[in-house]
Amino acid sequence: MRYDVIVVGARVAGAASAMLLARAGLRVLALDRVTFPSDTVSSHQVQVPGVVLLHQWGLLERLRAADTPPTHRVRFDPGHVVLEGAFPSLGGVDTLYSPRRIVLDAVLVAAAREAGADVIDGARVEEIVVDERGRVCGVRAATRSGQTLHATAQLVVGADGKHSLVADRVGARRYRERPVRAFACYGYFAGLPTTVGELYQRPNRSVAVFPTNDELTMVYIAGPIGEFDSFRRDIERCYMRTLDGCGDLGRRARSAVRVERLRTTPDQPNTFRASSGPGWALVGDAGVVMDSITAQGIGNALRDADRLAKAIVTGIEGSVPLDRTLVDCGRLRDRELSAMYDFTTQLAKFRPLGALGRRLFTSVNDQPGETDRFLGAFAGITPVDQYFSMRNAARIIGARGMLTALTNRGTVADVATHGDPGLAA
Numbered sequence: 001m002r003y004d005v006i007v008v009g010a011r012v013a014g015a016a017s018a019m020l021l022a023r024a025g026l027r028v029l030a031l032d033r034v035t036f037p038s039d040t041v042s043s044h045q046v047q048v049p050g051v052v053l054l055h056q057w058g059l060l061e062r063l064r065a066a067d068t069p070p071t072h073r074v075r076f077d078p079g080h081v082v083l084e085g086a087f088p089s090l091g092g093v094d095t096l097y098s099p100r101r102i103v104l105d106a107v108l109v110a111a112a113r114e115a116g117a118d119v120i121d122g123a124r125v126e127e128i129v130v131d132e133r134g135r136v137c138g139v140r141a142a143t144r145s146g147q148t149l150h151a152t153a154q155l156v157v158g159a160d161g162k163h164s165l166v167a168d169r170v171g172a173r174r175y176r177e178r179p180v181r182a183f184a185c186y187g188y189f190a191g192l193p194t195t196v197g198e199l200y201q202r203p204n205r206s207v208a209v210f211p212t213n214d215e216l217t218m219v220y221i222a223g224p225i226g227e228f229d230s231f232r233r234d235i236e237r238c239y240m241r242t243l244d245g246c247g248d249l250g251r252r253a254r255s256a257v258r259v260e261r262l263r264t265t266p267d268q269p270n271t272f273r274a275s276s277g278p279g280w281a282l283v284g285d286a287g288v289v290m291d292s293i294t295a296q297g298i299g300n301a302l303r304d305a306d307r308l309a310k311a312i313v314t315g316i317e318g319s320v321p322l323d324r325t326l327v328d329c330g331r332l333r334d335r336e337l338s339a340m341y342d343f344t345t346q347l348a349k350f351r352p353l354g355a356l357g358r359r360l361f362t363s364v365n366d367q368p369g370e371t372d373r374f375l376g377a378f379a380g381i382t383p384v385d386q387y388f389s390m391r392n393a394a395r396i397i398g399a400r401g402m403l404t405a406l407t408n409r410g411t412v413a414d415v416a417t418h419g420d421p422g423l424a425a
Contacts, residue, residue, distance in 0.1 A: 003029045003118075003153040004316060006139055008125050008166050011040065011101070013284025013301035014159030015108035015119070019057070020309035021248030022091060022115035026316065029151050030159075031123040031141055036101040036109050038121075041265050043184075043295040044098040044210060044218050047379045052091040053306055059111055063377035066103045069211040072247055074197040074375055076351060077247065081361050084196065085371030090381050096197070098210040105260030107290070111339040119288065123149060127281075128156060128169040136170060155312060155322065158279050159305075161301060167238035167273050176341070178270035183228040184292050185239055185264040186220035189292070190213065200246040204350045207246050219243065219253065222293045224350050230265045235262055268292060272337075275330025283308045290341050291348040299380060305331060336362035339385035356393070359404070363397045370396060406414050 005021050007014045010032035017032040042103045046054065054060040064070075072095050075084040087094045113119050121143030129138040129152070138152035158166025166172075194217055198209035206222040221242045223231060231238045239262060244250030275287050284301035311329035315322030364370045377387035386392065394402050 001029070001149075001151045003027045003151060005029075005155045006031070006119075006151055006153040006158060007157045007159050008139065009158065009160035009164075009209060009284075009285075009286070010036070010109055010112070010121065011105050011159070011301075012108060012298055013286070013305050014035040014157070015105065015112045016057075016302055016305035017157060017159060017283055017309055018119065019112040019115045019116040020305060021312060022112060022117040024309065024313045024317075026313065028112075028117040028398060029153070030076040030112060030117055030119045031120075031125055031139070031149075032191065033124040035122045035144070036282075039100065039102045040105075041184075041263055041267075042101045043292040043297050044100070044186075044219070045208075045295035045298065046094055046097045046104070046211060046302070046381065047098065047296065047299040047381075048087050048090050048096055048376075049380050050302040051095060051097060052093045053302045055091070055093055057111070059107055062107045062111075063097060063099055063104065064108065066099070066213060067215075068097050068213055068367055070098045071210055072199040073195075074199060076199045076201075076371075076375070078201040078357075078361055080358055081168045081365050083361065083365050083371045083374065085127070087379055088372055090380055094212045096379065098212045100213045103213050120149070125160075125165060128166060130279075134278060136277075154279070154316060157308070157312075158280065158282045158286040159284050160286055162267075162269055162285040162289040164273075164282065166280060167282055167286050168246055170277055170280050172273040172277070174271050174273055176272045176338075176344045179347065180225050180268050180270070180291075182206075182222045182268060182291050182350070183225055183231065183266040184220065184222050184265065184268060185235065185262055186218055187239070187262045188216040188218055188259050189253060189256040190216055190259055192217040192219070197278050198246075198249070200249070201353075202242070202245050203352070205242050205245070206347075206350075207249070209244060209249065209287055210296065216259065217256075219249075220292075222291075222348070225266060225268075232264060235264055247375075249374060268348075270341070270348075272334065275333055276323070276326035281308060281312070281326050281329075287330075288341065290335050291404070293348050294340065294344045294378070296340055296344065296380060300337065303336070303352055339383060340380060343384045343388070355404075356397075356402075359397055359402075361395055367396065 004026040008032040010030040127140040200207040208220040311325040315325035
């Protein structure tokens with residue numbers, strides 16, 4: 001079978017890419033080893049920029065129709081002050097959603113099929129085929145019926161996640177790699193209503209509480225990777241002890257009913273991979289993956305799919321060679337993700353909040369509208385390095401407050417390397 005593009009992996013990044021390419025008139029094959037609907041470990045949040053894309057693609061109403069509750073406001077509690085605000089509007093959207101992946105992935109796969117892409121689930125890719133020039137030209141896969149599928153294409157896209165087979169087989173170069181710094185654990189609760197999204201920062205812990213499908217509430221915690229072995233020896237006790245340290249969250253969780261098992265993972269690599277090469281490209285976590293502590297993964301996957309699809313269409317149907325458009329796409333990806341990547345990997349160090357950080361959050365709380373701007377940066381609406389900069393901190397805190405904080409051994413790194421959002425070093 002001959003296609004314009006073969007996409008390996010059909011979850012968020014892969015299904016979105018296949019849908020966009022098929023809508024542009026290209027012949028697309030998408031393969032995934034799982035059968036849909038299928039769950040997977042996830043940070044859940046579709047940050048506002050990702051919701052904007054779902055809205056533009058006509059898929060947001062489908063997510064809503066699946067009873068995915070919106071989050072309009074968020075409460076952020078770093079321990080010494082409580083901030084509450086709303087997200088700034090972006091493209092007419094000011095809301096985030098936290099769908100379960102059995103819902104979100106199914107919506108995207110259905111949209112890809114409706115657009116005309118051939119989506120085959122339960123198909124395990126076994127070989128990335130390379131021609132005599134060294135250019136990737138297709139795949140060989142085993143289907144769930146036991147047949148062998150051979151397909152060729154101008155381009156093979158790896159959308160197969162952080163342990164990408166495609167990236168491994170083509171030898172995609174890694175760079176800006178950081179060690180694993182945090183583990184994650186989350187569960188679902190029935191009867192734990194929340195009127196706002198909740199974020200807590202405590203010593204060596206980050207906690208998020210957001211409503212999800214089926215009238216459930218997802219409660220996520222993160223901790224330093226060095227504590228993972230002790231944490232997993234008694235997951236239930238350690239998990240609840242963390243919630244007990246977050247205001248009344250522990251009490252509320254105990255009065256609710258947890259459904260399903262707790263999901264726990266230390267598998268949180270931080271790395272960039274080369275975005276493309278002869279006959280291949282990477283999208284989503286296959287190309288750039290970072291710790292879930294900032295919950296950027298789904299939004300990054302959607303934006304990456306949008307960016308890559310435009311580059312592929314231009315390269316196949318336009319006057320610019322495909323390899324050139326893919327290189328340009330990769331450079332744009334790196335520029336757009338670098339600041340949030342650095343911010344995320346610093347957050348995952350869980351360093352204590354110093355004088356400048358405490359003063360910053362207190363000042364944000366004292367100024368009308370500033371919490372909304374703060375949340376906008378954390379959600380990726382405003383460039384994170386611009387908001388958490390020394391210049392912006394001086395605007396928020398004021399010259400006298402900055403002097404006092406710095407005199408008390410506060411530094412620009414106080415917030416940037418703490419487990420709270422903060423100043424970029």
